[in-house]
Amino acid sequence: MQLTFYSAWYCPFAQRAWIALEHLGVPYSYQETDPYHKTEHWLDVSRGTGQVPVLQMLHQDRSELRVPGSLRAVEYLDEIAPNGRKLMPQNVSARAEARFWIDHQNSNIIPYFYRFLKAEIGSDAARLAEDSMTQNLLAFTNGMSPEGPYFFGAEPGIVDFSFAPFALRIELLLSHYKTFQLPQTGEKWARYGRWWQAMKSHPSFVATMPELETYTARLLTFYVPYSQGGGQLDVTQIR
Ligand SMILES: N[C@@H](CCC(=O)N[C@@H](CS)C(=O)NCC(=O)O)C(=O)O
Known part of the structure:
Protein backbone atom coordinates (compact mmCIF):
# COMPACT_ATOMS: atom_id res chain seq x y z
CA MET A 1 0.00 0.00 0.00
CA ALA A 81 -0.84 0.26 12.20
CA PRO A 82 1.72 -2.46 11.46
CA ASN A 83 3.52 -2.80 14.79
CA GLY A 84 0.75 -3.38 17.31
CA ARG A 85 0.94 0.15 18.70
CA LYS A 86 -2.46 1.66 19.46
CA LEU A 87 -3.68 5.18 20.03
CA MET A 88 -7.22 4.25 21.06
CA PRO A 89 -7.47 2.55 24.48
CA GLN A 90 -8.15 -1.19 24.23
CA ASN A 91 -10.72 -1.20 27.01
CA VAL A 92 -14.26 -0.40 25.82
CA SER A 93 -15.06 1.95 28.71
CA ALA A 94 -11.77 3.80 28.24
CA ARG A 95 -12.57 4.14 24.52
CA ALA A 96 -15.89 5.80 25.36
CA GLU A 97 -14.01 8.14 27.72
CA ALA A 98 -11.46 8.95 25.02
CA ARG A 99 -14.23 9.89 22.58
CA PHE A 100 -15.89 12.06 25.22
CA TRP A 101 -12.67 14.02 25.83
CA ILE A 102 -11.93 14.43 22.13
CA ASP A 103 -15.44 15.84 21.62
CA HIS A 104 -14.76 18.13 24.57
CA GLN A 105 -11.62 19.44 22.84
CA ASN A 106 -13.47 19.98 19.58
CA SER A 107 -16.60 21.59 21.00
CA ASN A 108 -15.54 23.32 24.18
CA ILE A 109 -11.90 24.34 23.80
CA ILE A 110 -10.80 24.70 20.17
CA PRO A 111 -13.54 27.14 18.97
CA TYR A 112 -12.94 29.38 22.01
CA PHE A 113 -9.20 29.32 21.40
CA TYR A 114 -9.80 30.63 17.84
CA ARG A 115 -12.37 33.18 19.05
CA PHE A 116 -9.88 34.48 21.63
CA LEU A 117 -7.07 34.63 19.07
CA LYS A 118 -9.26 36.62 16.69
CA ALA A 119 -10.82 38.97 19.28
CA GLU A 120 -9.55 42.46 20.00
CA ILE A 121 -7.59 42.66 23.27
CA GLY A 122 -9.79 43.97 26.10
CA SER A 123 -13.07 43.41 24.20
CA ASP A 124 -16.07 41.57 25.64
CA ALA A 125 -15.61 38.92 22.96
CA ALA A 126 -12.03 38.34 24.12
CA ARG A 127 -13.07 38.06 27.78
CA LEU A 128 -15.90 35.64 27.01
CA ALA A 129 -13.71 33.45 24.83
CA GLU A 130 -10.84 33.50 27.34
CA ASP A 131 -13.15 32.50 30.22
CA SER A 132 -14.79 29.64 28.31
CA MET A 133 -11.49 28.33 26.97
CA THR A 134 -9.83 28.45 30.39
CA GLN A 135 -12.74 26.81 32.24
CA ASN A 136 -13.06 24.06 29.66
CA LEU A 137 -9.32 23.46 29.71
CA LEU A 138 -9.57 23.05 33.48
CA ALA A 139 -12.38 20.51 33.00
CA PHE A 140 -10.12 18.64 30.54
CA THR A 141 -7.35 18.66 33.16
CA ASN A 142 -9.79 17.32 35.77
CA GLY A 143 -10.32 14.31 33.51
CA MET A 144 -6.60 13.43 33.52
CA SER A 145 -5.29 10.47 35.53
CA PRO A 146 -3.62 11.79 38.69
CA GLU A 147 -0.40 9.85 38.00
CA GLY A 148 0.16 10.83 34.39
CA PRO A 149 2.05 12.34 32.92
CA TYR A 150 -0.28 11.63 29.97
CA PHE A 151 -4.07 11.80 29.97
CA PHE A 152 -4.68 8.14 30.84
CA GLY A 153 -1.32 7.40 32.47
CA ALA A 154 2.24 6.49 31.53
CA GLU A 155 1.68 6.19 27.73
CA PRO A 156 0.31 8.86 25.38
CA GLY A 157 -2.74 8.06 23.24
CA ILE A 158 -5.36 9.61 21.01
CA VAL A 159 -6.61 12.12 23.61
CA ASP A 160 -3.08 13.48 24.15
CA PHE A 161 -2.03 13.61 20.53
CA SER A 162 -5.28 15.15 19.28
CA PHE A 163 -4.87 18.03 21.70
CA ALA A 164 -1.09 18.61 21.52
CA PRO A 165 -1.21 20.81 18.36
CA PHE A 166 -3.77 23.08 20.03
CA ALA A 167 -1.93 23.16 23.37
CA LEU A 168 1.10 24.41 21.45
CA ARG A 169 -0.89 27.16 19.74
CA ILE A 170 -2.64 28.17 22.99
CA GLU A 171 0.76 28.66 24.64
CA LEU A 172 2.54 30.28 21.72
CA LEU A 173 -0.05 32.42 19.96
CA LEU A 174 -2.15 33.62 22.88
CA SER A 175 0.89 34.74 24.88
CA HIS A 176 2.37 36.51 21.85
CA TYR A 177 -0.75 38.14 20.44
CA LYS A 178 -3.06 38.44 23.49
CA THR A 179 -0.57 38.65 26.43
CA PHE A 180 -2.38 35.62 27.88
CA GLN A 181 -0.84 33.14 30.30
CA LEU A 182 -2.60 30.06 31.63
CA PRO A 183 -3.02 30.19 35.41
CA GLN A 184 0.08 28.80 37.15
CA THR A 185 -1.30 28.29 40.65
CA GLY A 186 -3.06 25.27 42.16
CA GLU A 187 -2.80 21.53 41.80
CA LYS A 188 -4.96 21.34 38.67
CA TRP A 189 -2.92 23.77 36.62
CA ALA A 190 0.25 22.06 37.85
CA ARG A 191 -1.18 18.82 36.42
CA TYR A 192 -1.83 20.52 33.08
CA GLY A 193 1.75 21.86 33.15
CA ARG A 194 3.10 18.37 33.80
CA TRP A 195 1.04 16.98 30.90
CA TRP A 196 2.25 19.70 28.54
CA GLN A 197 5.91 19.30 29.55
CA ALA A 198 5.73 15.57 28.77
CA MET A 199 3.78 16.13 25.56
CA LYS A 200 5.84 18.87 24.00
CA SER A 201 9.06 16.87 24.15
CA HIS A 202 7.49 13.61 22.90
CA PRO A 203 9.43 12.44 19.78
CA SER A 204 6.25 11.68 17.77
CA PHE A 205 5.08 15.25 18.30
CA VAL A 206 8.49 16.87 17.79
CA ALA A 207 8.82 15.00 14.47
CA THR A 208 5.87 16.99 13.11
CA MET A 209 7.65 20.32 13.61
CA PRO A 210 10.40 20.20 10.98
CA GLU A 211 13.09 22.87 11.02
CA LEU A 212 12.32 23.44 14.69
CA GLU A 213 14.66 26.46 14.96
CA THR A 214 12.38 28.50 12.70
CA TYR A 215 9.07 26.72 13.37
CA THR A 216 7.87 29.09 16.11
CA ALA A 217 8.66 32.20 14.09
CA ARG A 218 6.97 30.75 11.01
CA LEU A 219 3.83 29.84 12.99
CA LEU A 220 3.66 33.34 14.51
CA THR A 221 3.82 34.85 11.02
CA PHE A 222 1.20 32.48 9.63
CA TYR A 223 -1.29 33.45 12.34
CA VAL A 224 -0.95 37.26 11.95
CA PRO A 225 -4.29 37.52 10.05
CA TYR A 226 -6.05 35.47 12.75
CA SER A 227 -4.64 37.73 15.48
CA GLN A 228 -6.25 40.65 13.62
CA GLY A 229 -9.69 39.01 13.35
CA GLY A 230 -9.19 37.27 9.98
CA GLY A 231 -8.26 33.74 8.95
CA GLN A 232 -10.49 30.72 8.51
CA LEU A 233 -14.10 31.23 9.65
CA ASP A 234 -15.51 27.82 10.50
CA VAL A 235 -12.95 27.12 13.25
CA THR A 236 -14.77 29.47 15.65
CA GLN A 237 -18.12 27.69 15.25
CA ILE A 238 -19.48 26.01 18.36
CA ARG A 239 -20.51 22.49 17.35
N1 LIG B 1 -12.62 19.42 10.94
C1 LIG B 1 -11.46 19.34 10.08
C2 LIG B 1 -10.80 20.71 10.04
C3 LIG B 1 -9.63 20.80 9.05
C4 LIG B 1 -9.26 22.25 8.72
O1 LIG B 1 -9.95 23.19 9.14
N2 LIG B 1 -8.17 22.40 7.92
C5 LIG B 1 -7.82 23.74 7.44
C6 LIG B 1 -6.34 24.06 7.57
S1 LIG B 1 -5.87 24.14 9.27
C7 LIG B 1 -8.14 23.79 5.97
O2 LIG B 1 -7.84 22.88 5.23
N3 LIG B 1 -8.75 24.89 5.54
C8 LIG B 1 -9.11 25.17 4.17
C9 LIG B 1 -10.53 25.66 4.05
O3 LIG B 1 -11.32 25.56 5.02
O4 LIG B 1 -10.88 26.14 2.98
C10 LIG B 1 -10.52 18.26 10.62
O5 LIG B 1 -10.65 17.88 11.80
O6 LIG B 1 -9.71 17.74 9.85
Missing part, protein backbone atom coordinates in the same frame (compact mmCIF):
# COMPACT_ATOMS: atom_id res chain seq x y z
CA GLN A 2 1.18 3.51 -0.84
CA LEU A 3 0.00 6.24 1.50
CA THR A 4 0.06 9.93 0.60
CA PHE A 5 -0.55 12.40 3.39
CA TYR A 6 -2.00 15.72 2.17
CA SER A 7 -1.11 18.27 4.78
CA ALA A 8 -0.27 21.92 5.39
CA TRP A 9 2.71 22.44 7.68
CA TYR A 10 0.91 25.00 9.89
CA CYS A 11 -2.40 23.15 10.28
CA PRO A 12 -3.15 21.78 13.78
CA PHE A 13 -5.78 19.39 12.41
CA ALA A 14 -3.32 17.95 9.90
CA GLN A 15 -0.76 17.74 12.69
CA ARG A 16 -3.06 15.31 14.54
CA ALA A 17 -2.85 12.86 11.63
CA TRP A 18 0.86 13.55 11.16
CA ILE A 19 1.64 12.65 14.79
CA ALA A 20 -0.36 9.43 14.37
CA LEU A 21 1.62 8.52 11.22
CA GLU A 22 4.89 9.06 13.09
CA HIS A 23 3.84 7.38 16.31
CA LEU A 24 2.28 4.34 14.69
CA GLY A 25 5.16 3.89 12.26
CA VAL A 26 2.98 3.85 9.13
CA PRO A 27 5.11 4.62 6.03
CA TYR A 28 3.86 7.69 4.12
CA SER A 29 4.85 10.31 1.64
CA TYR A 30 4.19 13.88 2.70
CA GLN A 31 2.40 16.18 0.25
CA GLU A 32 2.44 19.86 1.25
CA THR A 33 -0.83 21.39 0.03
CA ASP A 34 -2.48 24.81 -0.03
CA PRO A 35 -6.02 23.83 0.99
CA TYR A 36 -7.35 27.33 0.37
CA HIS A 37 -6.53 27.05 -3.33
CA LYS A 38 -9.60 25.11 -4.48
CA THR A 39 -8.44 23.54 -7.71
CA GLU A 40 -10.59 20.84 -9.29
CA HIS A 41 -7.84 18.34 -8.48
CA TRP A 42 -7.72 19.35 -4.81
CA LEU A 43 -11.51 19.24 -4.42
CA ASP A 44 -11.45 15.78 -5.95
CA VAL A 45 -8.59 14.54 -3.74
CA SER A 46 -10.28 15.93 -0.61
CA ARG A 47 -13.69 14.50 -1.60
CA GLY A 48 -15.20 17.96 -1.81
CA THR A 49 -14.15 19.08 1.67
CA GLY A 50 -11.27 21.24 0.40
CA GLN A 51 -9.54 20.77 3.76
CA VAL A 52 -6.38 19.12 4.97
CA PRO A 53 -5.65 16.56 6.27
CA VAL A 54 -6.46 13.86 3.71
CA LEU A 55 -4.97 10.38 3.59
CA GLN A 56 -4.86 8.72 0.19
CA MET A 57 -4.16 5.00 0.04
CA LEU A 58 -3.32 3.15 -3.15
CA HIS A 59 -3.58 -0.59 -2.63
CA GLN A 60 -1.76 -3.30 -4.53
CA ASP A 61 -4.99 -4.40 -6.23
CA ARG A 62 -5.15 -0.79 -7.57
CA SER A 63 -8.11 0.12 -5.37
CA GLU A 64 -7.96 3.55 -3.77
CA LEU A 65 -9.25 5.01 -0.52
CA ARG A 66 -9.23 8.66 0.53
CA VAL A 67 -9.91 9.61 4.14
CA PRO A 68 -10.43 13.34 4.82
CA GLY A 69 -10.68 14.77 8.36
CA SER A 70 -8.20 14.64 11.22
CA LEU A 71 -9.95 12.24 13.57
CA ARG A 72 -11.18 9.92 10.83
CA ALA A 73 -7.55 9.79 9.64
CA VAL A 74 -6.19 9.05 13.13
CA GLU A 75 -8.74 6.28 13.73
CA TYR A 76 -8.03 4.73 10.32
CA LEU A 77 -4.27 4.75 10.98
CA ASP A 78 -4.82 3.23 14.39
CA GLU A 79 -6.62 0.30 12.77
CA ILE A 80 -3.97 -0.39 10.11
Whole structure:
Protein backbone atom coordinates (compact mmCIF):
# COMPACT_ATOMS: atom_id res chain seq x y z
CA MET A 1 0.00 0.00 0.00
CA GLN A 2 1.18 3.51 -0.84
CA LEU A 3 0.00 6.24 1.50
CA THR A 4 0.06 9.93 0.60
CA PHE A 5 -0.55 12.40 3.39
CA TYR A 6 -2.00 15.72 2.17
CA SER A 7 -1.11 18.27 4.78
CA ALA A 8 -0.27 21.92 5.39
CA TRP A 9 2.71 22.44 7.68
CA TYR A 10 0.91 25.00 9.89
CA CYS A 11 -2.40 23.15 10.28
CA PRO A 12 -3.15 21.78 13.78
CA PHE A 13 -5.78 19.39 12.41
CA ALA A 14 -3.32 17.95 9.90
CA GLN A 15 -0.76 17.74 12.69
CA ARG A 16 -3.06 15.31 14.54
CA ALA A 17 -2.85 12.86 11.63
CA TRP A 18 0.86 13.55 11.16
CA ILE A 19 1.64 12.65 14.79
CA ALA A 20 -0.36 9.43 14.37
CA LEU A 21 1.62 8.52 11.22
CA GLU A 22 4.89 9.06 13.09
CA HIS A 23 3.84 7.38 16.31
CA LEU A 24 2.28 4.34 14.69
CA GLY A 25 5.16 3.89 12.26
CA VAL A 26 2.98 3.85 9.13
CA PRO A 27 5.11 4.62 6.03
CA TYR A 28 3.86 7.69 4.12
CA SER A 29 4.85 10.31 1.64
CA TYR A 30 4.19 13.88 2.70
CA GLN A 31 2.40 16.18 0.25
CA GLU A 32 2.44 19.86 1.25
CA THR A 33 -0.83 21.39 0.03
CA ASP A 34 -2.48 24.81 -0.03
CA PRO A 35 -6.02 23.83 0.99
CA TYR A 36 -7.35 27.33 0.37
CA HIS A 37 -6.53 27.05 -3.33
CA LYS A 38 -9.60 25.11 -4.48
CA THR A 39 -8.44 23.54 -7.71
CA GLU A 40 -10.59 20.84 -9.29
CA HIS A 41 -7.84 18.34 -8.48
CA TRP A 42 -7.72 19.35 -4.81
CA LEU A 43 -11.51 19.24 -4.42
CA ASP A 44 -11.45 15.78 -5.95
CA VAL A 45 -8.59 14.54 -3.74
CA SER A 46 -10.28 15.93 -0.61
CA ARG A 47 -13.69 14.50 -1.60
CA GLY A 48 -15.20 17.96 -1.81
CA THR A 49 -14.15 19.08 1.67
CA GLY A 50 -11.27 21.24 0.40
CA GLN A 51 -9.54 20.77 3.76
CA VAL A 52 -6.38 19.12 4.97
CA PRO A 53 -5.65 16.56 6.27
CA VAL A 54 -6.46 13.86 3.71
CA LEU A 55 -4.97 10.38 3.59
CA GLN A 56 -4.86 8.72 0.19
CA MET A 57 -4.16 5.00 0.04
CA LEU A 58 -3.32 3.15 -3.15
CA HIS A 59 -3.58 -0.59 -2.63
CA GLN A 60 -1.76 -3.30 -4.53
CA ASP A 61 -4.99 -4.40 -6.23
CA ARG A 62 -5.15 -0.79 -7.57
CA SER A 63 -8.11 0.12 -5.37
CA GLU A 64 -7.96 3.55 -3.77
CA LEU A 65 -9.25 5.01 -0.52
CA ARG A 66 -9.23 8.66 0.53
CA VAL A 67 -9.91 9.61 4.14
CA PRO A 68 -10.43 13.34 4.82
CA GLY A 69 -10.68 14.77 8.36
CA SER A 70 -8.20 14.64 11.22
CA LEU A 71 -9.95 12.24 13.57
CA ARG A 72 -11.18 9.92 10.83
CA ALA A 73 -7.55 9.79 9.64
CA VAL A 74 -6.19 9.05 13.13
CA GLU A 75 -8.74 6.28 13.73
CA TYR A 76 -8.03 4.73 10.32
CA LEU A 77 -4.27 4.75 10.98
CA ASP A 78 -4.82 3.23 14.39
CA GLU A 79 -6.62 0.30 12.77
CA ILE A 80 -3.97 -0.39 10.11
CA ALA A 81 -0.84 0.26 12.20
CA PRO A 82 1.72 -2.46 11.46
CA ASN A 83 3.52 -2.80 14.79
CA GLY A 84 0.75 -3.38 17.31
CA ARG A 85 0.94 0.15 18.70
CA LYS A 86 -2.46 1.66 19.46
CA LEU A 87 -3.68 5.18 20.03
CA MET A 88 -7.22 4.25 21.06
CA PRO A 89 -7.47 2.55 24.48
CA GLN A 90 -8.15 -1.19 24.23
CA ASN A 91 -10.72 -1.20 27.01
CA VAL A 92 -14.26 -0.40 25.82
CA SER A 93 -15.06 1.95 28.71
CA ALA A 94 -11.77 3.80 28.24
CA ARG A 95 -12.57 4.14 24.52
CA ALA A 96 -15.89 5.80 25.36
CA GLU A 97 -14.01 8.14 27.72
CA ALA A 98 -11.46 8.95 25.02
CA ARG A 99 -14.23 9.89 22.58
CA PHE A 100 -15.89 12.06 25.22
CA TRP A 101 -12.67 14.02 25.83
CA ILE A 102 -11.93 14.43 22.13
CA ASP A 103 -15.44 15.84 21.62
CA HIS A 104 -14.76 18.13 24.57
CA GLN A 105 -11.62 19.44 22.84
CA ASN A 106 -13.47 19.98 19.58
CA SER A 107 -16.60 21.59 21.00
CA ASN A 108 -15.54 23.32 24.18
CA ILE A 109 -11.90 24.34 23.80
CA ILE A 110 -10.80 24.70 20.17
CA PRO A 111 -13.54 27.14 18.97
CA TYR A 112 -12.94 29.38 22.01
CA PHE A 113 -9.20 29.32 21.40
CA TYR A 114 -9.80 30.63 17.84
CA ARG A 115 -12.37 33.18 19.05
CA PHE A 116 -9.88 34.48 21.63
CA LEU A 117 -7.07 34.63 19.07
CA LYS A 118 -9.26 36.62 16.69
CA ALA A 119 -10.82 38.97 19.28
CA GLU A 120 -9.55 42.46 20.00
CA ILE A 121 -7.59 42.66 23.27
CA GLY A 122 -9.79 43.97 26.10
CA SER A 123 -13.07 43.41 24.20
CA ASP A 124 -16.07 41.57 25.64
CA ALA A 125 -15.61 38.92 22.96
CA ALA A 126 -12.03 38.34 24.12
CA ARG A 127 -13.07 38.06 27.78
CA LEU A 128 -15.90 35.64 27.01
CA ALA A 129 -13.71 33.45 24.83
CA GLU A 130 -10.84 33.50 27.34
CA ASP A 131 -13.15 32.50 30.22
CA SER A 132 -14.79 29.64 28.31
CA MET A 133 -11.49 28.33 26.97
CA THR A 134 -9.83 28.45 30.39
CA GLN A 135 -12.74 26.81 32.24
CA ASN A 136 -13.06 24.06 29.66
CA LEU A 137 -9.32 23.46 29.71
CA LEU A 138 -9.57 23.05 33.48
CA ALA A 139 -12.38 20.51 33.00
CA PHE A 140 -10.12 18.64 30.54
CA THR A 141 -7.35 18.66 33.16
CA ASN A 142 -9.79 17.32 35.77
CA GLY A 143 -10.32 14.31 33.51
CA MET A 144 -6.60 13.43 33.52
CA SER A 145 -5.29 10.47 35.53
CA PRO A 146 -3.62 11.79 38.69
CA GLU A 147 -0.40 9.85 38.00
CA GLY A 148 0.16 10.83 34.39
CA PRO A 149 2.05 12.34 32.92
CA TYR A 150 -0.28 11.63 29.97
CA PHE A 151 -4.07 11.80 29.97
CA PHE A 152 -4.68 8.14 30.84
CA GLY A 153 -1.32 7.40 32.47
CA ALA A 154 2.24 6.49 31.53
CA GLU A 155 1.68 6.19 27.73
CA PRO A 156 0.31 8.86 25.38
CA GLY A 157 -2.74 8.06 23.24
CA ILE A 158 -5.36 9.61 21.01
CA VAL A 159 -6.61 12.12 23.61
CA ASP A 160 -3.08 13.48 24.15
CA PHE A 161 -2.03 13.61 20.53
CA SER A 162 -5.28 15.15 19.28
CA PHE A 163 -4.87 18.03 21.70
CA ALA A 164 -1.09 18.61 21.52
CA PRO A 165 -1.21 20.81 18.36
CA PHE A 166 -3.77 23.08 20.03
CA ALA A 167 -1.93 23.16 23.37
CA LEU A 168 1.10 24.41 21.45
CA ARG A 169 -0.89 27.16 19.74
CA ILE A 170 -2.64 28.17 22.99
CA GLU A 171 0.76 28.66 24.64
CA LEU A 172 2.54 30.28 21.72
CA LEU A 173 -0.05 32.42 19.96
CA LEU A 174 -2.15 33.62 22.88
CA SER A 175 0.89 34.74 24.88
CA HIS A 176 2.37 36.51 21.85
CA TYR A 177 -0.75 38.14 20.44
CA LYS A 178 -3.06 38.44 23.49
CA THR A 179 -0.57 38.65 26.43
CA PHE A 180 -2.38 35.62 27.88
CA GLN A 181 -0.84 33.14 30.30
CA LEU A 182 -2.60 30.06 31.63
CA PRO A 183 -3.02 30.19 35.41
CA GLN A 184 0.08 28.80 37.15
CA THR A 185 -1.30 28.29 40.65
CA GLY A 186 -3.06 25.27 42.16
CA GLU A 187 -2.80 21.53 41.80
CA LYS A 188 -4.96 21.34 38.67
CA TRP A 189 -2.92 23.77 36.62
CA ALA A 190 0.25 22.06 37.85
CA ARG A 191 -1.18 18.82 36.42
CA TYR A 192 -1.83 20.52 33.08
CA GLY A 193 1.75 21.86 33.15
CA ARG A 194 3.10 18.37 33.80
CA TRP A 195 1.04 16.98 30.90
CA TRP A 196 2.25 19.70 28.54
CA GLN A 197 5.91 19.30 29.55
CA ALA A 198 5.73 15.57 28.77
CA MET A 199 3.78 16.13 25.56
CA LYS A 200 5.84 18.87 24.00
CA SER A 201 9.06 16.87 24.15
CA HIS A 202 7.49 13.61 22.90
CA PRO A 203 9.43 12.44 19.78
CA SER A 204 6.25 11.68 17.77
CA PHE A 205 5.08 15.25 18.30
CA VAL A 206 8.49 16.87 17.79
CA ALA A 207 8.82 15.00 14.47
CA THR A 208 5.87 16.99 13.11
CA MET A 209 7.65 20.32 13.61
CA PRO A 210 10.40 20.20 10.98
CA GLU A 211 13.09 22.87 11.02
CA LEU A 212 12.32 23.44 14.69
CA GLU A 213 14.66 26.46 14.96
CA THR A 214 12.38 28.50 12.70
CA TYR A 215 9.07 26.72 13.37
CA THR A 216 7.87 29.09 16.11
CA ALA A 217 8.66 32.20 14.09
CA ARG A 218 6.97 30.75 11.01
CA LEU A 219 3.83 29.84 12.99
CA LEU A 220 3.66 33.34 14.51
CA THR A 221 3.82 34.85 11.02
CA PHE A 222 1.20 32.48 9.63
CA TYR A 223 -1.29 33.45 12.34
CA VAL A 224 -0.95 37.26 11.95
CA PRO A 225 -4.29 37.52 10.05
CA TYR A 226 -6.05 35.47 12.75
CA SER A 227 -4.64 37.73 15.48
CA GLN A 228 -6.25 40.65 13.62
CA GLY A 229 -9.69 39.01 13.35
CA GLY A 230 -9.19 37.27 9.98
CA GLY A 231 -8.26 33.74 8.95
CA GLN A 232 -10.49 30.72 8.51
CA LEU A 233 -14.10 31.23 9.65
CA ASP A 234 -15.51 27.82 10.50
CA VAL A 235 -12.95 27.12 13.25
CA THR A 236 -14.77 29.47 15.65
CA GLN A 237 -18.12 27.69 15.25
CA ILE A 238 -19.48 26.01 18.36
CA ARG A 239 -20.51 22.49 17.35
N1 LIG B 1 -12.62 19.42 10.94
C1 LIG B 1 -11.46 19.34 10.08
C2 LIG B 1 -10.80 20.71 10.04
C3 LIG B 1 -9.63 20.80 9.05
C4 LIG B 1 -9.26 22.25 8.72
O1 LIG B 1 -9.95 23.19 9.14
N2 LIG B 1 -8.17 22.40 7.92
C5 LIG B 1 -7.82 23.74 7.44
C6 LIG B 1 -6.34 24.06 7.57
S1 LIG B 1 -5.87 24.14 9.27
C7 LIG B 1 -8.14 23.79 5.97
O2 LIG B 1 -7.84 22.88 5.23
N3 LIG B 1 -8.75 24.89 5.54
C8 LIG B 1 -9.11 25.17 4.17
C9 LIG B 1 -10.53 25.66 4.05
O3 LIG B 1 -11.32 25.56 5.02
O4 LIG B 1 -10.88 26.14 2.98
C10 LIG B 1 -10.52 18.26 10.62
O5 LIG B 1 -10.65 17.88 11.80
O6 LIG B 1 -9.71 17.74 9.85
